[in-house]
Amino acid sequence: MSASAVMFYILGALVLTFGVLTVFTRKIFRAAVYLLLSLIGIAAIYIIMDMQFIAALQIVIYVGGIVVLIIFSIFLTHQAGERLPSRLPKHLLWSILLSGVGLLLATHILYHFSYKPSIEPAIEHSVKNIGTQLIDFRSYGYVFPFEVVSILLLAAMVGSIIIAMKTKKN
Amino acid sequence: MNVLSILILIPLITALVLLMVRKELHMKLIALFGSIAQLGYSVWLTNYYINFRKAGDTAEMLFQTSLGWFKPLNIYFSTGVDGISLTMILLTAMVVVAGILVSWKIQHQVKEFFFLIVLLSLGAYGFFISTDLFMMFFFLELAVIPKYLLIGIWGSGKKEYSAMKLALMLMAGSALVFLGIAALYFASGIYGGQYTWNIHELTQINFPMSVQVPIYLLIFTGFGVFTAMFPFHTWAPDGHSSAPTAASMFLAGISMKLGGYGALRVATYLLPNAAQEWSWIFIILASIAIIYGAFATMMQKDLKYMNAYSSVSHCGFVILGIAMLTKTAFMGAVMQMVSHGIMTALFFAAIGMIYDRAHTRQANELGGMLKQMPFIGTAFIIAGLTSLGLPGFSGFVSEMTVFVGSWERTGIFYRVATILACASIVVTAVYILRSVGFAIWGTITNKEYETLKDATWNEKAAAVLLIAGIVFIGVLPFWVVNLISNDTITIFNKFISVAVAN
């Protein structure tokens, strides 16, 4: 077992641990922090998988953007140290049941599925390759989705401003 | 342009023009003139038809056309009329004119009201001239929806409940009809080799008994709901009592006839074997409706309820005539449809006029109306006398024809049914005379009634038109008989050929 494999298992355990903590903790701020850590763990896994660009995005957008945004919104809507109310047992039962069954099912399939890797020569997942294909407008080029997503971002930005804006009361 | 298309075009144009004008008076005038034009055209068409017949045209239906409407499913807008449909068209045209006249004073949402009324009549005309089952169903539905709105918006009393009940029950009826005709369509592909909705093509096909029976029961029951057949009649009392006058007139005068016409033309005509075997069910139901409806009527205090239950009883004669499967009984059923249509329209018009003035329909709260409003009182009495089958009015000839026709069926079962039906003439007399005695005769019970005015010009015109119709049929029944007897014989001949084949 190579070092990277060991690293992977350690990181995986960490990600899961923080994920569990995120989901189970009764303090919302802590949940956000555990989420942060979990996301960082995932970024590390990307690095192990030679996906530095994605790892960077993960750090920049998730950790630097989204989680911070969440933390801000927690500040806006919560008193510090407030404990979250617990769920009704009925709901808990259902959620445990469903996610448990789902997990078992997924695991079962994943174990018994035979994966067939392609045999073509690999290409490097470098920023250069990614960037070239991303803004390429020939076949397999992603320039059109790229533009669409940029418009989507713009729209989301405008939309969230409008939604969150204080409306004048009549 | 086919002569029959005009029957649909006139109401359509009337409705469209109605939507464009803005002054209330103009709307009323347009609706009135549109309906009068339609009445005139129907009369002309009848005359035209009679001339064709005199010239020796023996086709089953005249003026037939066929336009592709939705060819992938073989739906054609095919039309054609015979004497039966023509009498129905005349009836509709007459009731529509009268209905528009009595609604002259309608207060709010005038445009929508007249639009819906014209739309309803459009549905009825379309239904009567269609020879394609799908188009028939289409127009049947077209005639149902406006009723919901007419009752729900312009009604009185517990109108939402009544409108909903009526619409749902009629919808359930038409759902049964649709199941039946759709089954017939697919059966036509299997047993006739060609998928078709057309009545004339369907009647050529010999369906096996196992196919006929369920379809017959479905279609007859479905149309029976429209005809207020026991035990599917309860939409009628509630619907009528909540409906505005014109809507009541349409409901009882036209809508119930859609059912009778359908039961005769579709269920009985297309499925003779099943009719022969299974019509006893409907004979039982009709006999119950006749007697039981009459007794239930006797207990009603509200005049509209009274007339609604009496409609149940009278429409029982229609069902009875159709289910008895003799030529005379068919003729009687058709005549009873026309007669009852006009008579009940007049009855509702008179009740509506009284209600508009006295603001009550309870027979025991009224009284002395004849003294205060001679015209309306007389119209009420004439409607009542027609209802109880006085000779000289249309009710007599039609009921007697049904009785004679029913008596032609031998066998103790049919005899008992006929005797029960005959017995209803006594009960009818009881409830009619009770209501006349309470509401029309007697002394004025309420001081407020002493200021009531008699009918206005529009109401008089409506009543006179309907009374003229009643008297015309009552005095010259042979005219109607000549118009329809060939067609009832055509339907009856199916049964002879069935009997021969068996």
Add this chain to the structure above:
Amino acid sequence: MEQVPLSHVLILSSCLFFLGIYGFFSRRNMITMLMSIELILNSININFIAFNKYLYPHQLEGVFFTLFIITVAAAEVSLAIAIIINLYRKFNTIDVEDTNTMKF
């Protein structure tokens, strides 16, 4: 890394996925629900990357999908937070149990 079988990576991601699901159901606070959704999205990203890496190394499609998912997630979170804040103003709470006017 090559010694780690693909299925292990996928199982990691599905564990993360169902953690997210559980969190989504069991939490009443909208922000924590949002966090659960982030977990779910991340588990998907891991899947894409893993498939790209293990099964189709000659392509970049998994990378692109991850890229777009991250972008969309960013847009989604910004909108969700805006909505949450708006709800908070209206109902003075961000508990999903209390914001159930869209019924019947």
Add this chain to the structure above:
Amino acid sequence: MSTYDIAALLILLLPILSFAGLSFLGKRITPCTAGIVGTTVLFVAAGLALFTAYGYFFQFGEVAGAYAHHTSLEINWLQFNENLSINLSIILDPISVMMLVVITVISAMVHLYSFKYMHGEERFATYYAYLALFTFSMLGLVVSGNLFQMYIFWELVGVSSFLLIGFYFTKPSAIAAAKKAFIVTRFADLGFLLGILMLSYGAETLDFFVLIERLTQPDSVYLASFTATSFMGLSALSWGLLLVFTGGAGKSAMFPLHIWLPDAMEGPTPVSALIHAATMVVAGVYLVARLFPVFAISAPDALAIVGYIGVFTALFAAVIACTQTDIKRVLAYSTISQIAFMMFALGVAGWGEEKAEGFTASMFHLFTHAFFKALLFLGAGAVIHAVHSNEMKDMGGLRKSMPITHITFLIACLAIAGVPLLSGFFSKEAILNAAYHGNPMIFYVALLTSGLTAFYMFRLYFRIFWYKADEHGHHNHEKGMWAMNLPLIILAIGAAFTGYIPFGDFVSADGKPFELPFHLTFSIAPVLAGVIGIGIAWMMYSKQNSNPDKVSASFGRFYNWAYHKFYIDEIYLFVTKKVLFNLVGRPAAWFDKNVVDGMINGYASITSTTSEAIKGMQSGRLQTYTLFFLGGVLVVAILLIVNFI
């Protein structure tokens, strides 16, 4: 068409035109004009009727030694099927011509009389219109050549009677009486209708004469098939005829369908004279007479039942008449009794020259009765007009102030009592004679009844015109009343002398002239009975005394029963109000409201309860929705896996 056919047609057309004119223009013309128009039309019609009668009996009616029926007009009005059709026709034969004369003459008299009697009435024109409608319907009834045509006019007669009884429509008692009359006769008409259906089905025709021919020929296939089936000992034909007779019994007020007639006196008195004494109420007799050959030849058992019902009614009504105090009611019961005489006269008759004597006697009595009974009613009307009351106790000693009424009333009473030389004597003799030969038991009851008749008529007479001094002063009530007195005089002449018409020469069952037997010795018993009756009445009522009370007390409970009309009305009320309304009508209405409608409402409430129950799923909770969503996805996934992997 010959002149006579046109005359016959005109007789029918004139009244209906008068009706139409008066009802449409009634408000535009003065009451006086309306009255004059109505009366003139009827007088013209009466003249035409006499003319037609002359023509029929002396010019064209007799074919090969017998009076045959003559069809003046026939219109195919409603064709039911190949065999059955309603042909509106005008048939002239002895009885229809006789009826034409009776109806038009009496009606003309009543029209004239009403001119004064109804003076000042608000709906004067309407009254005349109704009278004209009635006359038309009655004429149409008697000239029918078709069973169904008769039914049509039968109903029209019923409704015009209804309208006239209810003429004072603001009076509750008039409304009730009109309803009662219509409903009771309607009930009887149901029998008539069923009878028509049976007869027409059996004989495959609605035409009277064809029907009679088919049902009387011994070798007729129709007759054979008709009599083949029987029920309760009577053949189908007998049942059919009895059902038809039920209709006749309703109109002619035979027991137990008589209850409407006394109440019908709520109508204006001239109406009672026309409809409820002279014309409409004999329609039942006329109907049986029309079908007489079928009754007599093919169903003698049915005819016997007619006879028994008739004689029972005669006695029954006569007993009640002796106790009533309302003068119009006395006359009403007297009418019932007299019509019953005609009915049982038919009942005792058979087929063949001598045996059919009852037929002629019955028609004869119908003819004479029309005159004297109309006269009695009109006289009673004059009395009521003068004293403004129907009750005997308000009358007495009126002979001075109303001389013409007095004399004419006396003539009528003598005639009805069967005093020799007046018309009633001849016709009643004939009936009793027929009964004696036909069925002696009926004869003895009839004899007793005719004694009672004399008694109650003279009770009435003495009570009105003698008994006590006139409380209303001595001024003449008849001044300026020529319109009322003239009809009285004309009818009195009729009542006195119509008996001398050799009736047998004109009217007989088979159309052949025949001599009514007359035996002086036979007459002794009936005349004696009449004289005894008159004598008792004279003893009791010629002066004010306490005898009547003593006598009634001595009869005790029986008197009370008779006074209350043997509680028949109460029985009917019990059956209709209590039984039909409470046990049939109310349950039907309840059933409809709760069971049938409940079923429909039940469907509706099942639907709404179900949706109420499952609408909780639409909770507005995001998590619940997603829970369902995910559950669904998992289920689908598991299904797919189980099935495909």
